[in-house]
Amino acid sequence: MPGMRTLRPALLLLLVAACGPAPTEPQKCDAANCAGCCDAAGLCDAPSTQFCGAAGSTCSACALTATCQFGQCTPTNTCRPTSCAAEGKNCGMVLDGCGGTLTCGACEVAGESCGAGGQLNVCGARCVGTCPASYACDAQGVCAGGNPTGLVLDVPVPPEHLVSGVVHRNGVSPTITGCNGPSSTAAAVAS
Numbered sequence: 001m002p003g004m005r006t007l008r009p010a011l012l013l014l015l016v017a018a019c020g021p022a023p024t025e026p027q028k029c030d031a032a033n034c035a036g037c038c039d040a041a042g043l044c045d046a047p048s049t050q051f052c053g054a055a056g057s058t059c060s061a062c063a064l065t066a067t068c069q070f071g072q073c074t075p076t077n078t079c080r081p082t083s084c085a086a087e088g089k090n091c092g093m094v095l096d097g098c099g100g101t102l103t104c105g106a107c108e109v110a111g112e113s114c115g116a117g118g119q120l121n122v123c124g125a126r127c128v129g130t131c132p133a134s135y136a137c138d139a140q141g142v143c144a145g146g147n148p149t150g151l152v153l154d155v156p157v158p159p160e161h162l163v164s165g166v167v168h169r170n171g172v173s174p175t176i177t178g179c180n181g182p183s184s185t186a187a188a189v190a191s
Contacts, residue, residue, distance in 0.1 A: 031056030037071070047071060089121035111141065 029038035036046045037053025037060075045051035051059040052068035062073035081096035084104035091114035096102045107113055107123035117124015118137060125141025135146030148169060166173065 029056065084121075087121075091115075091123050092121040094121050117141070 027033055029042045029044050031054075034044035034056045036044050036055070037051055037057050039045050039051060039059045045059055047053075047068045050061050052062050052071065052073050053059045054071035057071070060073070062068055063075075065078060066073040066075050068074075077098075079098035081098045081100060081102070084090060084094065084102050087094055089102075089104045091104050091107050093101050093103050104121055109123065111125050112123045113126070114121060114123060116126040117140075124138075127137035127141050127143055131137055131143035132146060132151060135143040138144045
């Protein structure tokens with residue numbers, strides 16, 4: 001078959017032309033052709049939490065507490081600031097625990113000032129003078145909480161003033177001991 005022989009090369013030429021050029025190898029993923037990062041298959045991926053890396057570098061996954069920013073896994077801020085109420089503060093400025101500050105307000109009760117009761121950033125009043133042993137100045141500016149047994153009252157009275165009155169403890173007149181006479185200015189109150 002002489003006609004078949006001339007047909008074979010033409011058929012082969014037609015098949016090659018229909019299929020197109022021979023396949024070429026895919027481009028290698030690198031900084032020249034990838035703005036994202038290169039995955040394990042050599043494909044260029046856009047930055048995300050799963051694919052993070054600089055242009056043309058190998059992709060890596062970010063931890064759950066990080067995001068991909070500028071080709072690097074960056075920890076997200078998980079700090080939760082505290083509040084004035086949670087810290088038991090009601091005046092002045094305190095740290096929020098995350099590098100910032102909180103403004104807790106000002107004291108509004110007459111006679112109180114911030115920290116005067118002995119606690120920082122808590123409104124309170126200052127006790128006049130010092131409290132006796134075992135007593136402490138409370139937020140209202142009163143010496144309180146002590147043991148009255150053995151409490152010694154030393155009230156100097158100038159000679160030109162007369163001091164009189166009644167002292168009660170829990171509604172009962174205490175027993176007075178230690179007086180050195182009618183002009184004494186010191187007395188011990190027994191319970």
